[in-house]
Amino acid sequence: MSRHSILTGIRNNNNSSDLNWSFVQIKGTLEDEFSDADLLSCVEFNSTGQLLACGDKGGRIVIFQENEVYFCFVFFVRKFL
Numbered sequence: 001m002s003r004h005s006i007l008t009g010i011r012n013n014n015n016s017s018d019l020n021w022s023f024v025q026i027k028g029t030l031e032d033e034f035s036d037a038d039l040l041s042c043v044e045f046n047s048t049g050q051l052l053a054c055g056d057k058g059g060r061i062v063i064f065q066e067n068e069v070y071f072c073f074v075f076f077v078r079k080f081l
Contacts, residue, residue: 035058036057038056039056
């Protein structure tokens, strides 16, 4: 079974301190059974907002740190008629 955890932080604009967080966790394939232990039960920021802790019902805790590097991905699709 493969596990992937992704946390992204995106600022609304360069002058804003607002940060929009998005957490995605994928375990296995769509056909795998879903377990209650995989449900996120706790999400907490530290006082500065640079660290984010996520805990699940299985007792696992993951701590994320804000990264000052931002990536922008743009995909173009061209249709030929």
